[in-house]
Amino acid sequence: ILSYRELQKLLSTYIDVIPNMVTEDGRLHARFLQNGTTTGRFSSQDPNLQNLPIKSELGRRIRDGFIASSGSKLVAFDYSQIELRIAAILxxxxxxxxxxxxxxxxxxxxxxxxxxxxxxxxxxxxxxxxxxxxxxxxxxxxxxxxxxxxxxxxxxxxxxxxxxxxxxxxxxxxxxxxxxxxxxxxxxxxxxxxxxxxxxxxxxxxxxxxxxxxxxxxAPIQGTATADIIKLAIRYAEEDLKKAKLLEKVHLVLQIHDELVYEVKEENVEQAVKIIEKSMETVLERSFLHYKTEVPLLVH
CATH class of the missing domain: 1.10.150.20 (5' to 3' exonuclease, C-terminal subdomain)
Structure with a gap:
């Protein structure tokens, strides 16, 4: 019964719905709300791409339906234990x-x-x-x-x-x-x-x-970690990619809590990874606070 319920949920929420939302360009265009949550995090709707299933093997296979365009790769950058690191800092x-x-x-x-x-x-x-x-x-x-x-x-x-x-x-x-x-x-x-x-x-x-x-x-931990820092990381990565003349080759396509997903031209993956990781890991020092800490922000 539980397996049936899981399949029914995946079918009715994702499999039957998401393909019909793909536009003529072959892409899915969700909405991201800047102030969609009380914590300050982004929220996503039409469809909610921050709520894709990950806990079960079948659920994770839903993610396999999302692919990069020809000649590109999807590259995910995830802050490692960001909330606990911020707890240590605060x-x-x-x-x-x-x-x-x-x-x-x-x-x-x-x-x-x-x-x-x-x-x-x-x-x-x-x-x-x-x-x-x-x-x-x-x-x-x-x-x-x-x-x-x-x-x-x-x-x-x-x-x-x-x-x-x-x-x-x-x-x-x-x-x-x-x-x-x-x-x-x-x-x-x-x-x-x-x-x-x-x-x-x-x-x-x-x-x-x-x-x-x-x-x-x-609130101070979650708001700092998955709202303020992630938004600054997006900004700094954009600035650094622009300096490297990679904005036409690297595009932010998804943000899920403490994770950023970029679509990157295959020939630019190695360079883009180095730039984005550094942008994300140096947010505190680069911010208006110029914040120095012994706790490193790590991205993988």
Whole structure:
């Protein structure tokens, strides 16, 4: 039944719909909205190309239906763990910064500190748990949600939660400060100073207040990472490609959260990759902030 439902969803949402939206030039022209989300990220519609399935093998095959024009290739550039890197930058946590500075896997690095074992002794289950808490914490996940995602008992989840914040105290202090300032001002700011309002953070309705607090905790991280930085990366890549006289050879065709997809003439792929990667990795230094950090932004 589940397989049938998956097939039906793929058929009705993508296979039967998208081919009919292709225009006379053989291309699909989606709309991207600059302010389509509360976080500041782009949103996509008609069709939504940011929501292509990736979790199943059948879902991933939908992506195979998108191809470059003759003589060109589709090249994807994806920021590596961008939200966690921004969490390290904004919090100034020494241990998290060190993991990224040494270019170690962040989930293995966190697992090593939390479980108290050498990084080369981390097994897949330890890494999985570290990954859950890494992303959960920056999205305001509490102990109950952590228990649900990790499995096991509440006591185990509480111990893991406490141990994480004991090891990464800079993250704890930062998140508490964000929550405090959001309650005081009813808004948060990204690294670049972009404001997001949270009027419900003063609500007398517990559900609304709690939801506003959880969202506010993540807003500066997500807003900086997948909104401000990705948009600046698009701008800087465009500038650098223009300087290299490659604008006729390289075209941005899709943006999906922390990923940029370009259509590149085959003979220009190597040069374009070097230019775009550098543009994306140097966003902070090139911005009006001229921001210096020990945490590198990596693109792959």
């Amino acid at each position: 919090s100034g946590d020494g241990k998290m910064t060190q993991i990224f500075k040494e270019r170690k896997d962040i989930h293995n690095g966190v697992a090593s500190f939390v479980f108290g074992v050498p990084i080369d002794k981390i097994d897949q289950e330890m890494r999985r748990k570290a990954k859950v808490i890494n992303f959960g914490i920056i999205y305001g996940m509490g102990v109950s949600a952590l228990k649900k995602n990790l499995g096991g008992t509440r006591e185990e989840a509480q111990k893991f939660y406490d141990n994480y914040f004991n090891q990464f105290s800079g993250v704890r202090i930062y998140l508490e400060k964000v929550k405090e300032l959001a309650a005081e001002n009813t808004y948060t700011l990204t690294l670049f100073g972009r404001k997001r309002s949270f009027p419900n953070i003063r609500s007398r309705i517990p559900f609304l207040k709690n939801m506003a607090e959880r969202t506010a905790i993540n």
